[in-house]
Amino acid sequence: MTKGLALFNGILYSLMILMNGLLAESYGNYYSTVLVHLFGLIAIILYMLFKKKRLFPKEVFPLLLYTGGAIGVLTVVFNNVAFSSLGVTATLGLGLLGQSITSLVIDQWGLLGAEKTPFKKKKLIGICIILAGIAVMLFL
Amino acid sequence: MHILFAILAGTTIVTSRNVNAMLAKKIGAIESTFFNYFVGLLLSIVVFFFSKEAILPLFIPEGFSDVIMYLGGILGVVAIIISNFITPKISAFLMTLLIFISQLITGIVLDFFLYGEFSLPKVIGGFLVLIGLIYNLYLDKKDNTETAK
Numbered sequence: 001m002t003k004g005l006a007l008f009n010g011i012l013y014s015l016m017i018l019m020n021g022l023l024a025e026s027y028g029n030y031y032s033t034v035l036v037h038l039f040g041l042i043a044i045i046l047y048m049l050f051k052k053k054r055l056f057p058k059e060v061f062p063l064l065l066y067t068g069g070a071i072g073v074l075t076v077v078f079n080n081v082a083f084s085s086l087g088v089t090a091t092l093g094l095g096l097l098g099q100s101i102t103s104l105v106i107d108q109w110g111l112l113g114a115e116k117t118p119f120k121k122k123k124l125i126g127i128c129i130i131l132a133g134i135a136v137m138l139f140l
Numbered sequence: 141m142h143i144l145f146a147i148l149a150g151t152t153i154v155t156s157r158n159v160n161a162m163l164a165k166k167i168g169a170i171e172s173t174f175f176n177y178f179v180g181l182l183l184s185i186v187v188f189f190f191s192k193e194a195i196l197p198l199f200i201p202e203g204f205s206d207v208i209m210y211l212g213g214i215l216g217v218v219a220i221i222i223s224n225f226i227t228p229k230i231s232a233f234l235m236t237l238l239i240f241i242s243q244l245i246t247g248i249v250l251d252f253f254l255y256g257e258f259s260l261p262k263v264i265g266g267f268l269v270l271i272g273l274i275y276n277l278y279l280d281k282k283d284n285t286e287t288a289k
Binding site for chain 2: 009014017019026038040054067071077084090099123126127133134
């Protein structure tokens, strides 16, 4: 059940890249980004009303903690631009490379609340295999 | 250029996920998702304002592809709710692995339907990306088990 849901989640992520990409092709990259966030916000508000959660907490935390959504805007814009010329698979492959490298950097210095995990040279092997896969995808 | 954008999308995914996780620790996962979309909407409106793109009226969806393109934002929320639900029940290793596998397979299937041809380089490339990810995830896992001992 749990494993099935994890697999299902991966399907959702890929579908999302496609759907947001199609929306961007119809309405423009930035307008569609507004729409994606608007529809998402409506969905989460409905879910919170259903779960009877309060929308705004009583306590206010440092502004930096609320920037996740702002960074997420960049994700949507970047993905939309990439999808238009690369398609779903190559966009995903390159995104996974970006995720791997960024995670390594965050872990190395224990940034953003992550536990400090020093870099292991062996991981370069994994990164090289990922790079090889991307080269095959893009240039063959 | 497009290649760089696709890589940067991975960077911003991880950064925003970590920031949202920090907020989630303070106010809860669902609440942090709310702020993710709330702040995202505000910023995207500002960016849109400067982009000189026209405000088009939303047209009524006619075919299947019209309907699905409006669902991306909603799917994102469903994915977050599901991942909040499964994260405590499954090891990070297995979860990341399963999500990546189905993500890439779905990507290959979608590209097949979009471009009408089966691309062998994309399948082989996707498979290699997966092997690289699994290898590095395995190194993490091995490390964690050793620390636990």
